[in-house]
Amino acid sequence: MYDEDDLSLLDVEAELESPLDHMEPLSAQTETPKPNPEQMLALLEHPQPQQRMLAARAFCDIEDARATPHLIRLLTDTCPLVRVSAAYGIGRNPNPDAVEPLIAQLNRDWNGYVRKGVVWALGNCRDRRSLAPLADALRTDISAVRLWAASALAQMADVGYETVVGAIPALIAALVQDPVAAVRSNCAWAIGQLCRELPSNVVYATAIDALIQAFAEDQDLGVREDTKAALLGVGDPRGLQLIETLEQEGWF
Numbered sequence: 001m002y003d004e005d006d007l008s009l010l011d012v013e014a015e016l017e018s019p020l021d022h023m024e025p026l027s028a029q030t031e032t033p034k035p036n037p038e039q040m041l042a043l044l045e046h047p048q049p050q051q052r053m054l055a056a057r058a059f060c061d062i063e064d065a066r067a068t069p070h071l072i073r074l075l076t077d078t079c080p081l082v083r084v085s086a087a088y089g090i091g092r093n094p095n096p097d098a099v100e101p102l103i104a105q106l107n108r109d110w111n112g113y114v115r116k117g118v119v120w121a122l123g124n125c126r127d128r129r130s131l132a133p134l135a136d137a138l139r140t141d142i143s144a145v146r147l148w149a150a151s152a153l154a155q156m157a158d159v160g161y162e163t164v165v166g167a168i169p170a171l172i173a174a175l176v177q178d179p180v181a182a183v184r185s186n187c188a189w190a191i192g193q194l195c196r197e198l199p200s201n202v203v204y205a206t207a208i209d210a211l212i213q214a215f216a217e218d219q220d221l222g223v224r225e226d227t228k229a230a231l232l233g234v235g236d237p238r239g240l241q242l243i244e245t246l247e248q249e250g251w252f
């Protein structure tokens with residue numbers, strides 16, 4: 001659906017990062033005054049894209065519901081840097097009203113960084129409407145977006161049982177089939193998060209089977225380690241027994 005060259009002009013490792021990855025946690029920023037909300041709200045309407053971008057990024061630190069309508073509008077800004085900043089601003093200020101505009105932008109935006117920010121924001125919105133577009137992004141988008149779609153689907157744990165069940169098949173398919181190890185690792189982590197919310201039923205058993213298969217068969221050591229961590233986190237007896245058996249036999 002999308003061309004992997006979408007982010008080809010950027011550093012390969014940076015494709016898998018968020019623009020927020022190198023920002024300090026909010027708790028670490030207490031010594032530096034946060035931007036003034038009134039000033040940032042005004043700058044969201046500034047005619048210069050650079051000012052709109054800086055204002056949108058400010059709402060990654062500021063929680064202010066008044067910004068939501070402006071950030072939603074900026075999702076369709078002509079400047080991709082403004083659009084991605086708006087997406088991350090919404091992700092830090094999630095609102096049900098933003099879900100449909102985020103989905104619409106995910107479906108039409110040509111820029112991989114913007115789509116990556118949008119899937120992050122959709123995950124943070126924790127809304128059942130996000131399930132189908134996130135699952136589709138995990139199946140069809142470029143690797144950087146698939147990576148974040150897997151993580152976003154883990155947020156469905158806070159939405160409800162039916163949404164958790166709906167997220168599991170796409171995550172299992174990507175855990176088994178995705179060509180990028182980092183995406184498979186994120187799928188393993190997400191499945192582990194979702195399994196904690198499931199009763200011991202056929203969906204749970206299928207998810208555990210997929211984790212066990214990846215732990216035993218994936219060619220990438222990092223994926224096996226992340227799958228092991230997911231199984232340990234869930235505490236499923238079958239998974240724990242397999243880990244113990246394989247380690248005793250010297251497989252790892």
